[in-house]
Each structure stands twice: as structure tokens, then as C-alpha cells.
Amino acid sequence: MRLYSASSEETLRARKLLTDWAGEGFLTKAQYQRLEQETVSELRTTNVFLRLVLFFFTLISVGAAAALFFVVFLSGPSQQTAGVFFLIFAAVCYAAAELAVSQARLYRYGIEEALAVCSVAFLCAGMQSALFSGSPYLPKPAQFLVPAAGAVLSLWIWHRFGLSYAFLAAMIFVLFLPGDWTLSHSAQHLIVAVFYATGLVGVAAVRSRHRFDYLEEGYSLVEALLWLGIYLAINLQLSSFNLLAQWWIGTRDASEFARPFYWATWVLIWCLPPIVLVRGLRQKDRSMIAAGAIVAILTLASNKPYLGWPRYTWDPMLLGILLTGIAFFIRRWLARGPGGIRHGFTAARLSGKDKLWMNVGSTVLGPLSPHSITPGPQTSSPDVRFGGGQSGGGGANSDF
Amino acid sequence: MTILTRLEQWKEQGTISPEQHAHLAALSRGNPFSLFLELNVLHYAGVLAFVAGLGWTVSTWSQQLSDVLVLTILSTILAASFWYCFSRAPVWSPAETPAPSLIFDYVLYLGSLIWSLELAYLENRFHVLSGQWDFYLLASAGLFFFLAYRFDNRFVLSLGLSSLAGWFGLTISHWPAHQDGTYRQYALLYCLLVGVGGALLQRRGLKPHFFGTYLNIVANLLFWALLSGVFNRQGYGLWFLGLLIACGASLAWGLVRQHFAFVAYAAVYGYVGVSSIFLRGVHDQTAVLGYFVVTGVAMLVVLVQIGRRFGRPA
Numbered sequence: 203m204r205l206y207s208a209s210s211e212e213t214l215r216a217r218k219l220l221t222d223w224a225g226e227g228f229l230t231k232a233q234y235q236r237l238e239q240e241t242v243s244e245l246r247t248t249n250v251f252l253r254l255v256l257f258f259f260t261l262i263s264v265g266a267a268a269a270l271f272f273v274v275f276l277s278g279p280s281q282q283t284a285g286v287f288f289l290i291f292a293a294v295c296y297a298a299a300e301l302a303v304s305q306a307r308l309y310r311y312g313i314e315e316a317l318a319v320c321s322v323a324f325l326c327a328g329m330q331s332a333l334f335s336g337s338p339y340l341p342k343p344a345q346f347l348v349p350a351a352g353a354v355l356s357l358w359i360w361h362r363f364g365l366s367y368a369f370l371a372a373m374i375f376v377l378f379l380p381g382d383w384t385l386s387h388s389a390q391h392l393i394v395a396v397f398y399a400t401g402l403v404g405v406a407a408v409r410s411r412h413r414f415d416y417l418e419e420g421y422s423l424v425e426a427l428l429w430l431g432i433y434l435a436i437n438l439q440l441s442s443f444n445l446l447a448q449w450w451i452g453t454r455d456a457s458e459f460a461r462p463f464y465w466a467t468w469v470l471i472w473c474l475p476p477i478v479l480v481r482g483l484r485q486k487d488r489s490m491i492a493a494g495a496i497v498a499i500l501t502l503a504s505n506k507p508y509l510g511w512p513r514y515t516w517d518p519m520l521l522g523i524l525l526t527g528i529a530f531f532i533r534r535w536l537a538r539g540p541g542g543i544r545h546g547f548t549a550a551r552l553s554g555k556d557k558l559w560m561n562v563g564s565t566v567l568g569p570l571s572p573h574s575i576t577p578g579p580q581t582s583s584p585d586v587r588f589g590g591g592q593s594g595g596g597g598a599n600s601d602f
Numbered sequence: 603m604t605i606l607t608r609l610e611q612w613k614e615q616g617t618i619s620p621e622q623h624a625h626l627a628a629l630s631r632g633n634p635f636s637l638f639l640e641l642n643v644l645h646y647a648g649v650l651a652f653v654a655g656l657g658w659t660v661s662t663w664s665q666q667l668s669d670v671l672v673l674t675i676l677s678t679i680l681a682a683s684f685w686y687c688f689s690r691a692p693v694w695s696p697a698e699t700p701a702p703s704l705i706f707d708y709v710l711y712l713g714s715l716i717w718s719l720e721l722a723y724l725e726n727r728f729h730v731l732s733g734q735w736d737f738y739l740l741a742s743a744g745l746f747f748f749l750a751y752r753f754d755n756r757f758v759l760s761l762g763l764s765s766l767a768g769w770f771g772l773t774i775s776h777w778p779a780h781q782d783g784t785y786r787q788y789a790l791l792y793c794l795l796v797g798v799g800g801a802l803l804q805r806r807g808l809k810p811h812f813f814g815t816y817l818n819i820v821a822n823l824l825f826w827a828l829l830s831g832v833f834n835r836q837g838y839g840l841w842f843l844g845l846l847i848a849c850g851a852s853l854a855w856g857l858v859r860q861h862f863a864f865v866a867y868a869a870v871y872g873y874v875g876v877s878s879i880f881l882r883g884v885h886d887q888t889a890v891l892g893y894f895v896v897t898g899v900a901m902l903v904v905l906v907q908i909g910r911r912f913g914r915p916a
Contacts, residue, residue: 209603216605219630228626229618236617241608248909251862255869256905263898270891313902414631415604486632491640499647515659522652526708529644532637533704543634549704552629552636559639564756565815567646 205303205362210245211416214309217241225554245309256312264295264320285332292324296355303363318359322371326352349378366423373398373431388463395435402428419489426489429478433497436467436474439504468508471501486546499525605630645708653715660723669727676720683713691753698811699754711757714746718761739769751809759812763819767792782830786841789827793820814861821864824848825871832875845875857912865908873901 220241224234248256268291276283299317308314329348353375360368380393405428409421434441438459459467475498482490502521506513536542536549551557603611606627613623628634660672687710690702701707721738724730731737746762749755770788800816803809828848831841849872856864877897884890 212603212605212608216608219605223626223629228622228629233617237612240612249862251866252905252909255866256902256909258870259873259898259901259905262894263902266891266894266898270888270895273887273891313906414606486635488640491637495640495644515662516655518651518658519655522648522650522655524648525644525651526648526705529641529648530705533641536637546633546635548634548636549638549641550636551638552634556636556639560642561756561814563646565760565818567757567760 203361204364205300206245206309206364208416210243210309211364213241213243214245214247215416217243222554226552243309244307246307246311247309248311253310253312253315257316258312260313260316261320264317268324281331281335285328285330285335288324288328288331290328292321292328295324296321299363314363315365318363318365318368322352322355322359322368325355344382346379346382349375353379360424364420366420366427369424370427373401373427388459391435391438391441391467395432398428398431398435402432422485422487422489426482426487426493429474429490429493430497433471433474433478433500437471437500437504438464438467439507440500471497471504471508475501483547641704645705646711649708649712649715653712653719656716657719660719664723664727672723673720676716676723680713680716680720683709683716687713687749687753694752696806696808698809701754706753707755707757710749710753710755714749714758714761717745718742736769739765743769750812754809756812756815759815760819763796763816766796767823786827786831789823793824793827796820797824817855818863821852821867825852825867829871829875829878832878838879842875842879845872849875857908860912865905869901869905873897 217238220229220234220237223229224231229237268288271287271291272279272284276287279287295317299314299321302308302311302314302317326348329351333347334345353372356368356372356375359365360372376397377394379397380390383393384390402425405421405425409418409425412418412421475494478490478497479494481487482492482494499521502524506517533549536544536547538544542548542550609618609623609627609630612618613620618626656676660667660676664672687706690706692699692702721742725735725738743762743765746758746765750759750762770792771785796816797820800813800820804813825845825848828841828845832838832845834841849868852864853868856862856866856868877893881890881893884893
């Protein structure tokens with residue numbers, strides 16, 4: 203079912219680990235060179251920058267080719283005709299993606315990924331145009347077929363090509379399903395959460411068979427996404443399209459939901475973070491730990507709106523002190539263990555990838571962050587003119 | 603064959619020692635499991651949330667709180683942060699120096715952000731420099747560069763570079779008749795100054811690992827400035843020539859040094875600039891779309907060839 207053989211992907215993984223270990227000095231140069239020759243894969247890969255650029259230019263080429271087809275061969279086609287051609291483009295793009303892998307052996311090369319993404323986009327556009335545009339007689343509930351088809355094809359691409367972001371796309375398509383089934387907001391939240399929970403059960407069952415192999419990382423990311431999705435579906439203060447406006451204006455109206463449902467979700471948003479964190483720590487799963495930390499912070503941030511309590515300007519300060527305190531305590535606690543290790547965890551850096559991420563993060567986030575440190579004054583005190591983020595790095599106010 | 607099986611095989615072949623096998627197999631099983639990255643992210647998020655809350659509180663309540671109280675709090679945090687950094691820092695070395703502790707970098711970052719906050723407060727409340735923000739930015743940039751080089755901190759280096767850019771921008775905004783062209787010229791001057799400065803420091807062996815940060819910021823700013831000139835209705839010829847030269851230099855640098863981010867910059871910025879020139883005045887849809895199909899495919903072919911010849915997985 204998967205386009206790439208297990209041995210090819212295991213070989214690529216081994217090669218990456220070898221590079222990392224050699225960089226950290228766990229292998230000598232001679233050992234690395236010898237082992238590198240034993241881990242040659244027939245798959246064609248590239249680095250992340252070329253991958254992104256190849257993805258970009260494939261999107262441009264395919265999009266322009268489709269538009270050119272309509273301009274040259276079809277003048278003013280009906281929606282249905284356009285839809286049929288979109289569906290044909292979807293099939294062509296998917297076939298091209300398969301060919302790029304089977305013939306050219308491309309692996310995370312940008313080109314085959316963009317073709318697969320285009321096939322999903324064309325499929326949705328085609329179904330929408332062919333089935334639902336200009337046909338008011340079709341019952342509205344059938345419109346769920348468009349996101350359903352998008353979700354199914356995205357899941358298939360995730361399974362076939364191993365692209366984790368295709369799974370994320372499927373999760374986003376699922377968000378649009380219940381809107382056509384029911385008008386009840388509570389039911390919509392519940393349906394999305396049930397979909398994600400079903401996926402979670404399936405993924406958790408499958409991933410236990412892939413401990414320490416090449417699929418583990420992919421399944422770990424998918425499980426973390428599903429936990430995050432369930433959390434966002436049940437956190438009624440976060441799962442809204444006009445989230446930012448609501449947060450600044452005030453809390454989301456609890457009367458929009460049945461009281462038992464509202465308070466049940468409040469209990470759940472406090473229950474989920476420890477569950478995700480403990481599962482992540484027990485499995486030593488980086489994605490799950492990150493998901494657990496994110497949902498814990500989101501729970502702290504959304505608790506006051508949930509309860510209808512007023513927000514204070516010093517709330518972020520308290521959150522910052524809490525986060526720093528937790529990080530400081532964990533580091534000290536781990537460092538005091540024998541060899542800096544406790545229960546199989548350490549605060550020391552063991553991989554070159556961590557250093558790379560830190561360097562990239564500090565270069566990118568360093569100048570960006572000050573823009574957020576001095577928000578504009580609130581409307582309650584109009585006389586106060588202080589603020590605006592014009593100091594220090596914050597003064598880099600996009601003049602260039 | 604999983605990595606654990608491979609390691610077993612390599613041990614039996616004698617390629618790796620039993621000690622190496624034990625160590626690498628344990629690492630593959632996540633034993634020990636490093637929380638290095640997660641703890642760093644928590645520290646960063648904590649510092650950012652704290653300073654954001656402090657800034658928000660000060661900006662909201664600055665008239666209710668007394669100036670003395672606000673300045674005392676900010677100065678205390680600032681002094682404590684810098685005292686911690688100067689008292690714990692190892693002896694200065696021009697080479698890359700690891701931070702003495704995990705929180706060190708974040709205490710320095712906190713101090714730098716508080717410095718910015720305090721200056722902003724002083725100016726807004728007392729108008730010490732009568733709105734001449736540019737001097738604050740220049741002073742802050744100087745301080746941040748000093749701190750970045752003293753303590754080997756990329757966060758603060760990035761702050762310094764953005765403060766310097768802000769100084770250039772604000773200085774021009776005070777001029778009575780500033781125009782886009784002026785900004786562009788000063789963006790180029792900034793790129794020249796920072797690029798040459800970074801290169802000189804690297805050649806002198808002063809924190810040479812910072813050079814990548816300089817180059818990435820300069821490259822992006824330079825391309826934006828050149829592109830904005832190319833988009834001009836008139837007098838874009840020189841800017842276009844400059845863009846082509848910059849693309850060539852970026853491509854050459856990326857290929858020679860195997861820094862493929864620069865190949866990507868050359869490809870994307872160059873494509874946007876060249877396309878804007880070629881499509882200027884073209885209103886025929888077929889021609890425009892045909893252009894994108896042909897050039898898109900051509901770019902793919904060229905990039906695949908580059909990837910084959912020079913590429914390496916990253």
C-alpha cells in the first residue's frame with residue numbers, strides 16, 4: 203500500500219542517524235565513511251530548501267497549466283463542465299505524483315508532494331463545481347461530500363506517500379463535515395471530537411507495532427495532532443473562527459451551549475493535558491510531549507474566559523513565571539540525578555538536530571518577539587500614550 | 603532492517619565497538635531521552651510571556667502607578683539580569699562558547715527586552731529626547747551587539763540587527779520628504795554595513811559562527827529592497843541589474859558553501875523580479891499563463907539539475 207519499501211525508508215533513517223551521531227562525535231570519521239556506504243538508498247532526496255522551492259514551482263506550473271487549459275480550450279464553460287475538468291486534473295496530478303515516485307524515485311522532493319496536494323485541491327474544486335454550483339435543487343446536506351472527499355484523499359496520500367501534513371489536511375477537512383449535518387454547535391463540536399477520537403484509537407492501535415522503526419516518528423506526529431485536535435474541538439473558548447475578536451471583546455457566551463455540555467468540556471480541558479503529557483513521557487514521544495505542553499498552556503490561558511472571570515494585564519507575567527519556573531525546576535531535578543539522568547530523561551543535548559533548531563529559532567524568533575512585548579494601550583485608559591513596541595528590537599518597525 | 607538490527611550487525615562485523623553499540627542502541631531506544639529542546643522552548647516562552655505581561659501592565663497602568671515604582675521595578679530586573687550574566691559568564695573567547703547554564707541565554711534575553719521596555723517607558727513619560735527614537739535604537743543596537751559578542755548569544759544578536767534596521771528606518775521617517783526610494787537606498791546601505799561588518803568580524807575570527815545570521819538577514823533585506831526597486835514603473839533598470847547580480851552571487855555562494863538557503867533565495871527572488879519585468883505591460887491571459895507554465899517547468903528542471911549535481915540531503 204505504501205509507495206516506498208520499508209527497507210528503503212529504514213536505510214534513509216539509518217543514514218540520517220549516522221550523520222547525527224558522527225556530528226556529535228559518537229562515531230569516528232572512518233567509521234562514518236564506511237557505514238555511509240552501507241546505507242545507500244535508491245530513493246532520491248534533497249535538502250529542505252530545495253524541497254520547498256521545488257514545491258513552490260510545481261504549484262505554479264500546475265496551477266498555470268490548468269488555468270491555461272481553460273483559457274485556450276474552453277471559453278466560458280459551465281460550472282459543471284469546469285468541475286468535470288477539475289476532476290480530470292485531479293486524476294492527472296495524482297497519477298503524476300505516483301509516477302514521480304515509482305519512476306524517478308523521488309522522496310520528499312517537493313515535486314511529488316505538490317502534485318499530490320494539487321490533486322486534493324482539484325478534487326474538491328471539481329466536486330464543488332460539478333455537483334453543487336448552479337444546482338439549487340440538490341439537498342444541502344449532500345455538500346458534506348466535498349470535505350469528505352478531501353479528507354479521504356488526504357488520508358490516502360498520507361498513507362501512500364507518508365506525508366504527515368496530508369493527515370493534518372484531512373483533520374481540517376473533517377472540521378467542515380458537521381456544519382452540513384446539524385445546526386447545533388454542541389453537536390458539531392462533539393462530532394468533530396468523535397471523528398478525531400476514532401482516528402486516535404486507530405492510530406494508537408497501529409503504532410504499537412512500529413516501536414523503534416521508521417514509521418514511529420510519523421505515527422507519533424499524527425497521534426499528537428489528533429490529541430491536539432480533540433482538545434481544540436472540546437475547548438469551546440478556542441474552537442471558533444473569530445477567536446481573536448472574541449478574546450479581546452470578552453468571553454464566548456456560555457448560553458450558546460447547553461450548560462451541562464459547557465461545563466463538561468471545561469472539566470475535559472483540565473483532564474486532557476495530564477493524560478497527553480503522561481502518555482508522551484511514558485512513551486518518550488517528543489511530539490506527544492509537545493502536544494501535552496501546548497494543551498496545558500492553552501488550558502491555563504483559556505480557564506478565565508471559561509469561568510467568565512476578568513482578565514488582568516499581569517496574567518501573561520504569571521504564566522511566564524510559571525513556565526520558566528517549571529523549566530528551571532525540571533532542569534535542576536534532572537541534573538541532580540546520577541550522570542544527569544533520572545528515569546531515562548536528561549536535560550543535556552544529545553543530538554545535533556537540537557542545536558540546529560536552536561540556531562534557526564534564535565535567528566528567526568529573536569527579532570520577531572519584541573513586537574509582542576508592548577501591546578497598545580487598552581481603550582479603558584485612552585489618555586495613556588505609552589506602548590506601541592518602538593523600543594529596542596521592537597523598533598524594527600518594517601521601515602525596510 | 604531496523605536501526606537496532608543494523609547496529610547489532612555492525613557490532614558483529616567489528617565496525618563499531620561493543621561500547622559504541624551499547625551507547626548508540628540506547629540512544630535509538632530513547633534512553634536517555636533528551637528534554638533539551640523542550641526546556642529551552644519553555645524558557646523562551648516564559649521570558650516572552652513575562653515581558654509581554656510586564657509591558658502590557660506598564661502601558662495600561664502607567665498613570666495610576668507612580669513613575670518611581672515602575673522605574674524601580676524595571677531597573678531592578680534589568681540590574682539583576684545583567685548582574686547574573688556578568689557574574690556567571692565564562693572568560694571571553696572569540697570562538698563559539700557554550701552558555702554556562704541552560705537559563706543563562708534567557709536571563710540575558712530577558713535583560714535585553716527589559717532594557718527596551720525601560721527606554722520606551724522613559725521616552726513616553728518624560729520625552730527625554732523629544733521623540734528622537736532613533737537615538738534610543740542606535741544605543742540599543744550598540745548595547746545588543748556588545749552583549750551578543752560578550753556572551754555569544756544569537757537571540758541578542760538578532761535583536762541588535764533589528765534595532766539597527768529600525769534606526770535606519772526611523773531616521774529617514776524624520777526627514778521632511780522621505781520617499782520609497784530613500785528607504786531602498788538606506789536598506790542597501792544597511793546591507794552593506796552589516797554584511798561588510800559581519801564579514802570583517804568573521805575574518806578576524808570574532809565569533810565566526812555568527813556570520814550565517816548576518817548573511818541570512820542581509821540577503822533577505824537586500825532582495826526585498828532590490829525587488830521593490832524592480833517593481834517601480836520607471837527607472838527600474840539599475841535595480842533589475844542589481845537583482846541579477848545579487849541572485850548570481852547568492853547562487854554561487856549557496857553552491858560553493860553548500861548553503862542551499864541561498865540557492866532558494868536566488869531562485870525565488872530572482873523569479874519574482876524577472877517575471878515582473880517580462881510580464882510588464884502584458885495583458886494577454888494566454889501569454890501570462892503560458893509564461894508561468896514554461897518558466898515554472900524550466901525552473902524545476904534547473905533546480906533538479908542543481909540538486910543532482912550539488913545537492914546533499916539535509
